[in-house]
Amino acid sequence: MTPQRVTLITLGTGDLDRALAFYAALGWQVDERAEGVAFFALGGLKLALFDRAALAADQGRPDAALGTGAITLAQNFPDRAAVDAAWTRALAAGAAPLKAPEPVFWGGYSGYFADPDGHVWELAHNPFWPLDAEGRLAPVSDPAP
Amino acid sequence: MTPQRVTLITLGTGDLDRALAFYAALGWQVDERAEGVAFFALGGLKLALFDRAALAADQGRPDAALGTGAITLAQNFPDRAAVDAAWTRALAAGAAPLKAPEPVFWGGYSGYFADPDGHVWELAHNPFWPLDAEGRLAPVSDPAP
Numbered sequence: 001m002t003p004q005r006v007t008l009i010t011l012g013t014g015d016l017d018r019a020l021a022f023y024a025a026l027g028w029q030v031d032e033r034a035e036g037v038a039f040f041a042l043g044g045l046k047l048a049l050f051d052r053a054a055l056a057a058d059q060g061r062p063d064a065a066l067g068t069g070a071i072t073l074a075q076n077f078p079d080r081a082a083v084d085a086a087w088t089r090a091l092a093a094g095a096a097p098l099k100a101p102e103p104v105f106w107g108g109y110s111g112y113f114a115d116p117d118g119h120v121w122e123l124a125h126n127p128f129w130p131l132d133a134e135g136r137l138a139p140v141s142d143p144a145p
Numbered sequence: 146m147t148p149q150r151v152t153l154i155t156l157g158t159g160d161l162d163r164a165l166a167f168y169a170a171l172g173w174q175v176d177e178r179a180e181g182v183a184f185f186a187l188g189g190l191k192l193a194l195f196d197r198a199a200l201a202a203d204q205g206r207p208d209a210a211l212g213t214g215a216i217t218l219a220q221n222f223p224d225r226a227a228v229d230a231a232w233t234r235a236l237a238a239g240a241a242p243l244k245a246p247e248p249v250f251w252g253g254y255s256g257y258f259a260d261p262d263g264h265v266w267e268l269a270h271n272p273f274w275p276l277d278a279e280g281r282l283a284p285v286s287d288p289a290p
Contacts, residue, residue, distance in 0.1 A: 002171040002172050002220070003231075003280050004186070005187050006192065006218050007274075008218070008269075009216065009217075009219070012217075027147050027149070028149045031284045032285045034251075039285075041282075041284030043149075044279075044282060047151065058249075058257065059244060059257045059265055060244030060257060066213075067210075067212010067214055068212055069157075069201070069206075069209060069211035070156070070200070070262070071157065071218075072154075072155045072200065073151050073153070073216075074151070075147070075150060076152040086147045086148075098205050119216055120204060131152070134189075135152065136189035136190070137153070137190055139186030140176050
């Protein structure tokens with residue numbers, strides 16, 4: 001069967017240097033760098049910043065206008081204060097605020113920002129989703145093998 | 146600093162039942178289910194299928210036309226045959242083919258499909274990126290703490 005995993009998340013960028021500066025300002029460190037692409041190690045998977053036109057070509061639709069927003073990436077935090085601290089840092093790094101962190105209906109606390117290319121990040125505390133020491137989320141129930 | 150991690154990937158969907166049927170056809174198993182949302186455990190992080198209008202509202206921009214394609218999710222495989230098998234299964238599940246798996250310039254083998262909501266997945270074999278027994282990617286170099 002198709003494995004239930006993601007090993008790489010790629011963000012298309014219109015300006016790789018600008019994108020790199022943004023993630024560097026968040027404190028992120030590049031793991032691999034090549035022409036037109038940079039990779040960050042996230043712990044079991046990687047996140048790439050990659051030229052958006054090249055990403056469109058890679059998908060076999062070089063003329064497509066690629067969009068953002070219908071897929072979001074979230075960082076979960078152990079408490080609200082950590083969400084607020086990450087929010088402050090993101091705005092200082094040049095993020096566009098979409099929704100400042102606030103209590104939300106599902107019992108957590110969450111805010112959204114967009115990176116310089118419009119990629120949407122959520123910063124959240126979910127009291128029902130504990131994080132382990134490495135910041136990983138455990139499944140609620142182990143899926144059958 | 147902002148931790149270098151992703152704990153949740155959310156895919157906006159226009160039809161949750163249709164999206165669930167697609168991922169079920171890939172062999173994925175739901176870990177948590179609530180009204181309008183379903184979560185899959187990916188090993189340290191989760192992937193959510195979530196009503197797209199609700200996702201827009203969550204971002205504080207209910208009228209935004211959320212787009213796809215500028216961010217892609219990839220699954221890496223240990224060899225080309227595994228990529229081909231996953232590709233065949235994805236098409237059987239109803240994926241829209243974007244680019245059939247083929248050798249690519251960076252020395253690997255890769256194809257792209259779109260899920261029923263237009264979310265773009267890459268299926269890839271990268272001979273320079275070994276996977277551990279759990280299907281996780283190791284960093285090339287450990288980032289400084």
